[in-house]
Amino acid sequence: MLACEGATLDYGSYRALSGVSVRVERGELVVMLGANGAGKSSLFLAISGLRRLRSGSIRLDGQELAGRKPSDIVAAGLVQCAEGRKLFPGMSVRKNLTLGGYVHRADPKGSEAILERVFGMFPILRDKQHDTAGSLSGGQQQMVAIGRALMGRPKVLLLDEPSLGLAPLVVKQVLEAVQAINREGTTVLLAEQNAFAALKIAHRAYVLENGRIVSEGSPETLLADDRIRKAYIGA
Numbered sequence: 382m383l384a385c386e387g388a389t390l391d392y393g394s395y396r397a398l399s400g401v402s403v404r405v406e407r408g409e410l411v412v413m414l415g416a417n418g419a420g421k422s423s424l425f426l427a428i429s430g431l432r433r434l435r436s437g438s439i440r441l442d443g444q445e446l447a448g449r450k451p452s453d454i455v456a457a458g459l460v461q462c463a464e465g466r467k468l469f470p471g472m473s474v475r476k477n478l479t480l481g482g483y484v485h486r487a488d489p490k491g492s493e494a495i496l497e498r499v500f501g502m503f504p505i506l507r508d509k510q511h512d513t514a515g516s517l518s519g520g521q522q523q524m525v526a527i528g529r530a531l532m533g534r535p536k537v538l539l540l541d542e543p544s545l546g547l548a549p550l551v552v553k554q555v556l557e558a559v560q561a562i563n564r565e566g567t568t569v570l571l572a573e574q575n576a577f578a579a580l581k582i583a584h585r586a587y588v589l590e591n592g593r594i595v596s597e598g599s600p601e602t603l604l605a606d607d608r609i610r611k612a613y614i615g616a
């Protein structure tokens with residue numbers, strides 16, 4: 382469903398991605414592992430059209446995305462939940478969520494139905510819908526960020542380190558929500574440093590190191606690889 386081939390991206394003279402090829406099949410939950418600075422966010426920003434590739438292609442259902450406007454990419458069904466949540470802290474939870482449906486503003490009824498689905502998934506957000514987003518806990522803010530991405534009606538949802546900075550119990554809740562979203566039919570590409578927790582919910586994973594894919598396989602295969610265990614799982 383999502384196919385990235387030979388993606389190369391530079392920041393000035395610094396090469397952040399070197400020929401990265403990644404595929405995500407319809408219905409899959411694929412994890413992108415990699416240490417800080419490996420290039421996970423650069424790849425995601427390029428897929429979303431927020432960074433321009435030097436070379437390579439990114440296709441969604443066979444349609445080329447590279448070079449298209451970010452808003453067109455969202456409308457095509459590829460939605461990113463950015464690293465660090467990037468909420469509007471002074472605006473209400475409800476307003477943050479409805480903004481995620483901006484490209485679908487011609488269909489307010491459809492957006493209302495998805496908002497209900499988000500409130501069903503995260504009941505605390507219904508209770509706090511009129512509070513400012515900035516007044517919520519870190520975990521609740523992450524729920525708003527995920528909910529806002531769902532309002533964009535993703536066929537493929539890109540989640541960039543949703544567990545960053547959260548307490549272990551909250552990490553577990555967030556990753557369970559990601560798994561539930563996938564089971565309800567959304568294809569997911571998830572970047573994580575939290576390798577052990579992420580591999581538990583993944584169908585397949587890639588390992589990114591210094592802008593290159595160095596390993597790919599099932600969670601079982603990666604968990605059994607000593608080098609991967611040492612570098613990413615700490616056991």
Ligand SMILES: Nc1ncnc2c1ncn2[C@@H]1O[C@H](COP(=O)(O)OP(=O)(O)O)[C@@H](O)[C@H]1O
Nearest residue numbers: 392395397415416417418419420421422423424
């Ligand atoms: N805007 C930028 N300008 C220059 N270098 C950048 C920029 N963004 C990221 N980098 C560098 O690119 C590399 C990959 O970063 P990033 O994609 O953020 O990695 P990750 O998300 O895996 O932590 C890092 O060395 C980072 O310092």
Ligand SMILES: [Mg+2]
Nearest residue numbers: 421422464542
């Ligand atoms: Mg990052």
